Amino acid sequence: MGTSMENFANEEEHIFRSQYSPVPIPDNVTLPEFVLQNAELYADKVAFVDAVTGKGITYNEVVRDTKRFSKALRSLGIRKGNVVIVVLPNIPEYAIVALGIMASGGVFSGANPASHTSEIKKQAESADAKLIVTNSSSYDKVKGLEVPVVVLGDEVVEGAMNWNKLLEAADRAGDDMIREAVNQNDLCAMPFSSGTTGMSKGVMLTHRNLVANLCSTLFGVAPEMVGKVTILGLIPFFHIYGITGICCATLRNKGKVVVMGRFELKAFLNALITHEITFAPIVPPIILSLVKNPIVDEFDLSKLKLQAVMTAAAPLAPELLTNFEHKFPGVLVQEAYGLTEHSCITLTHAQKGLGSPHKNSVGFILPNLEVKFVDPETGKSLPRNTPGELCVRSQCVMQGYYKQVDETAQTIDKNGWLHTGDIGFIDDEENVFIVDRIKELIKYKGFQVAPAELEAILLSHPSIEDAAVVSLPDEEAGEIPAASVVLSLGAKESEEDIMNYVASNAASYKKVRVVHFVESIPKSPSGKIMRRLVKEKMVEKMKTNSTTKSITL
Secondary structure: OOOOHHHOEEOOOOEEEOOOOOOOOOOOOOHHHHHOOOHHHHOOOEEEEEOOOOOEEEHHHHHHHHHHHHHHHHHOOOOOOOEEEEEOOOOOOHHHHHHHHHHOOOEEEEEOOOOOHHHHHHHHHHOOOOEEEEEOOOHHHHOOOOOOEEEEOOOOOOOOEEHHHHHHHHHHOOOOOOOOOOOOOOEEEOOEEOOOOOOOEEEEEEHHHHHHHHHHHOOOOOHHHOOOOEEEEOOOOOOHHHHHHHHHHHHHOOOEEEEOOOOOHHHHHHHHHHOOOOEEEEOHHHHHHHHHOHHHHHOOHHHOOOOEEEEOOOOOOHHHHHHHHHHOOOOEEEEEEEEHHHOEEEEEOOOOOOOOOOOOOOEEEOOOOEEEEEOOOOOOEOOOOOOEEEEEEOOOOOOEEOOOHHHHHHHEOOOOOEEEEEEEEEOOOOOEEEEEEOOOOEEEOOEEEOHHHHHHHHHOOOOEEEEEEEEEEEOOOEEEEEEEEEEOOOOOOOHHHHHHHHHOOOOHHHOOOEEEEOOOOOEOOOOOEOHHHHHHHHHHHHHHOOOOOEOOO
16 A cells, blocks of 8 residues: 555645555456456356345356357357347346356346336337347337347247257357457446436446456455355346446355345345345345334344445435444445446445444545546536545546437546546545535435436326426435426326326336426526426425325335
């Protein structure tokens, strides 16, 4: 570790760097090669296990089936740069699907299986997808999208290719198939993110981006921990943190992922104890359940092997953190901060055994990263302890938004700085704090909800003249989407009607949960919705009107 202050801060330009020395990033290695390196030494060790059924997949099977699926994809005509959309819940085979796509030269793009058909269609069209991988329960959502479909499982689904039969065909095909060389600068993933500016966009990430991120985030893992960590795989694998921070990071360190398809408190606690999970990345609503739900008291918490939980995706309330630490003494709570556009984790307290992290800090700057905080109005970089927009520069920064040149230019400046849209500062002890958000995204239970997307759905209703969507604070969900709506003259729809309309056109986590009818939406001279005013009026109305209509979470 460097001792010079210059090692991590240039006081004139106010650029802050890690207090730890840079870590090397291997050249000319793809993400699948990087994470499966030395897997043969752990051939019989379980890599993924289903928390409920106990079905396991060994490292040998991960390596074998990644190669088989990669070969199958090439035989189907998937070529370098072709996008394959994966519409699956968290299952033990998920990482094999993703890594197989990447190893073939294809580009993995995860989609939420809870998404509405129209949302999956939009993602498939935006990404120019050449193939969709799903299971039988989600097949109805994708069968009409005019893209070939592969279905996992033993069941043969009419109109789709079967996963097992594809792998068997790959075995018979031999190894003489022409293969394009895949290199680090090729795209390997295209998760969709609402970014800092609203509508969902494809984030172009290369093998180099993700390998660099793993090198930075795993720099402090002690050699004796390799092969020893059991991590909870509950955060969705279609999310960049699920696939990179959980699946790929665990494969790299030869640990075990205990896979859960959905959160149910009893099953969650049972999995923690039965599978002896040591590390659990979760979101604040789960911490709330662990603190407040009486079901927790039915379990013998002394049997827990849990050493740490990591919470990200949404801010953690200070009192909630205190209550958790009281109920689960000895379990370290690590907050982290990351974004899809930066390949995954950007700041974390999760390394080097730094002891108890500073409460409410999202961590320190990882090796190989540069960070600055700028005045959103002037762009001037700011000194320590001065809140500004967090900007980050590293080899983890995305290549840009797919076919969105203007949006990319708004997010990555000419000097390579990724502007996050979040307001934060760094203190004298290298702790970084996130205090506010420039961007308008709503974080519902950790899921991103873009107001612009819901406004577009609302405005498609024949009786709605204008609409604005904002977030309202909620103890369980963190934030909920709420809409101010201007109805056409003579319209008869109720608040419930409007909420049901949105619910029928969007994934369940995007549902508008409060509707207020208003006469007009406040806007700036340029026509931009003044969301702060919308929110203030909504909060004021809710205080004075106890009969506000809302639907349950």
